[in-house]
Amino acid sequence: YAMNLVFSFDEGYSKTFQVxxxxxxxxxxxxxxxxxxxxxxxxxxxxxxxxEQIKGxxxxxxxxxxxxxxxxxxxxxxxxxxxVEMYLWLYAPFLLPEEVDRALYLDPDIxxxxxxxxxxxxxxxxxxxxxxxxxxxNQLIQPFNNLRLGTYAAENYFNTGVVLINIEKIRNERQAxxxxxxxxxxxxxxxxxxQDIFNQLYHGEIKRASWEIYNMDPRMYQIFxxxxxxxxxxxxxxxxxxxxxxxxKHKPWIDREKYKLDLGxxxxxxxTMIRDSYLERESEVLDGNTL
Numbered sequence: 003y004a005m006n007l008v009f010s011f012d013e014g015y016s017k018t019f020q021v022x023x024x025x026x027x028x029x030x031x032x033x034x035x036x037x038x039x040x041x042x043x044x045x046x047x048x049x050x051x052x053x054e055q056i057k058g059x060x061x062x063x064x065x066x067x068x069x070x071x072x073x074x075x076x077x078x079x080x081x082x083x084x085x086v087e088m089y090l091w092l093y094a095p096f097l098l099p100e101e102v103d104r105a106l107y108l109d110p111d112i113x114x115x116x117x118x119x120x121x122x123x124x125x126x127x128x129x130x131x132x133x134x135x136x137x138x139x140n141q142l143i144q145p146f147n148n149l150r151l152g153t154y155a156a157e158n159y160f161n162t163g164v165v166l167i168n169i170e171k172i173r174n175e176r177q178a179x180x181x182x183x184x185x186x187x188x189x190x191x192x193x194x195x196x197q198d199i200f201n202q203l204y205h206g207e208i209k210r211a212s213w214e215i216y217n218m219d220p221r222m223y224q225i226f227x228x229x230x231x232x233x234x235x236x237x238x239x240x241x242x243x244x245x246x247x248x249x250x251k252h253k254p255w256i257d258r259e260k261y262k263l264d265l266g267x268x269x270x271x272x273x274t275m276i277r278d279s280y281l282e283r284e285s286e287v288l289d290g291n292t293l
Contacts, residue, residue, distance in 0.1 A: 010090035
C-alpha cells in the first residue's frame with residue numbers, strides 16, 4: 003500500500019518542506035508515498051522543483067490549485083500574518099482524489115526521525131482524526147480556550163502540526179461548508195486559526211496520541227531533558243521520536259547559529275544531507291556535459 007501525505011503551505015515554506023521530505027525518505031525506506039500539496043498560488047518554478055525532488059524519491063506528487071475552491075467564499079480571507087493555505091488541510095477530505103481513504107497531514111516545519119508506519123496504520127476507533135495535545139502546557143490555558151471557542155466540554159486542545167485524517171468517514175458524515183462557516187463566524191476570536199477551528203468543530207471526535215513521540219516540541223524537550231535526563235536524552239530521541247515540530251517563532255532555519263535548542267541539530271543534519279545530494283547531482287550533470 004502507499005501512504006497518503008497531505009500538505010498546505012505557501013512559497014515561504016517550500017525549502018523547509020524539502021528538508022522534511024528528505025527526512026521522510028531517509029527514515030521510511032521501501033515505503034510508497036502519495037504526496038498531495040493543497041495550495042492557492044504556488045509559483046510554477048517552485049512546483050517544478052518540488053515535483054522533481056519528490057518523484058526522485060519514487061513517490062507520486064500532485065499539486066492541487068485550490069483557488070476556485072476558496073473563491074466560493076470571499077469572506078474567508080483572513081487578516082494579520084496568516085495565509086489562507088493554513089486552512090486548506092481541513093478541506094482535504096473534500097479536495098483529495100476519491101480513492102484516498104486516510105491521509106497524514108504535516109506542517110512543513112517538522113522533521114521525521116523514525117518510521118511513520120505504526121502511526122499511519124493505527125485504528126481510528128470510529129474517530130475522525132488522530133492528533134496530539136500538549137497536556138502539560140494546556141492545563142493553564144484549557145479553561146480560557148473552552149470559554150473562547152465555546153467548547154465547554156472539551157478536555158483537550160489539540161495541536162494541528164501532525165494530524166491523521168479519516169478521509170472516508172469525514173466525507174460520509176461532514177460537510178465542507180461547516181468549516182467555512184466556522185471560519186467566518188469566529189474570525190474575531192481566532193488566535194491560531196486552523197487549530198482553533200479544528201478544536202471547535204471536532205473536539206469530541208479526535209483520538210489522542212502521544213505528543214512526546216509524534217509531535218515533539220524542542221522547547222518542551224529542553225525542559226524534560228533537564229528534569230529527567232535518564233529518560234529524555236539523545237538516544238531516546240533517535241530511537242523513539244517520530245516527529246520533531248519546530249513550532250513557535252524561533253526556527254532553526256531562521257535563527258541559524260543563534261538557535262540554541264538541542265533538537266535543532268536534526269534539522270541542520272537533514273538540511274546538509276539534501277544540500278549535499280543536490281551538489282552531487284549538479285556535479286554529475288556537469289561531468290556528463292563535459293564528456
